[in-house]
Amino acid sequence: MRWDHLRLAEDAAAPDLPLIERRAVARTFDTPEFRGMTFYEVHAKTIINRVPAASRVPFEWTVNPYRGCSHACVYCFARKTHEYLDLDAGADFDSRIVVKVNAAERVRAELSAPRWRGAPIAMGTNVDCYQRAEGRYRLMPGILAALRDAANPFSILTKGSLILRDLPLLREANERTRVSTAVSVGFADASLWRLVEPGTPSPHRRLEVCAALNGAGVRCGVLMAPVLPYLADSPAQLEEAVRRIAAAGATSVTPIPLHLRPGAREWFLAWLRRHRPDLVVPYARLYGGGAYAPKEYQDGIVAQVRDLAAKYGIADPPHRDVPPAPPPPPGPHQLSLL
DSSP states (O other), X not given: OTTTTEEOOOOOOOTTSOHHHHSSEEEOOOSGGGTTOEEEEEEESOOEEEOOGGGOXXXXXXXXXXXXXXXXXXXXXXXXGGGGGTOOTTHHHHHEEEEETTXXXXXXXXXXXXXXXXXXXXXXXXXXXXXXXXXHHOOHHHHHHHHHHTTOOEEEEESOGGGGGGHHHHHHHHHHXXXXXXXEOOOOOHHHHHHHOTTSOOHHHHHHHHHHHHHTTOOEEEXXXXXXXXXXXXXXXXXXXXXXXXXXXXXXXXXXXXXXXXXXXXXXXXXXXXXXXXXXXXXHHHHTTSSBOOHHHHHHHHHHHHHXXXXXXXXXXXXXXXXXXXXXXXXXXXXXXX
């Protein structure tokens, strides 16, 4: 079964219910920030998972305490993964969140296993580990404490400001091992943010997080992702974003143009038809039937951002090559990655 890698709450009754509702503890909370959302509490058998070699990413191991994401970014590449839970990649991904309630306990146990060799661990690479649910479930403090105690290097990518709650733990870990963080800010336009990233803190707030982390001695760069064609990729828009990123003290800026993989592609194009029907044909021309914009377009974005980074004094400008893509959505046999 698609859920066999999880030890779920015992509930063999009610066989007519969908699998996810039959084999997990479902909770709702009557507070404004969680209204309309359902949380499925599960117990993972494993939590530190290897990324397939074909993924072309600069990390081999990940920890993902959540599945689905209340950030509700219309372009999120991870949407497809919800389909392996018999949920849809659209509204379900935004509002039906899987919570691995034993994540911290599993991290500590797996870090202490004789076979573990202390490899770097990446977090926030599939869905955000500091999304809204983390404010209630508080899984990250236990995870960070385990990594700190094991002196195991790690990185965190987030759009969430909640990471600042854990700044004391990050500083303690940073004294014992290599810690790096990054915030994701693809553009500076507040009106566009409200449309395409409705559940996230504003780009301005995320850059404040970047400044606070660097000010506390925890290295933080900016993943300028995604750069949205025709919406946030003009020379003026790119310059404004990089200028603000530099003002926040980011240690680096790495642009990644929009990917439109299955799941995300359908949801994003439906959003485009509602909000920017004038761009439907240009997007069809740019992406054709594939997930990526042409290499020439990607190279052009990277070159512009590299030059802007140099202009505004960002210490570690992006490389000439297009940065590695996030890992592709797994098949059902790879669900332990999530």
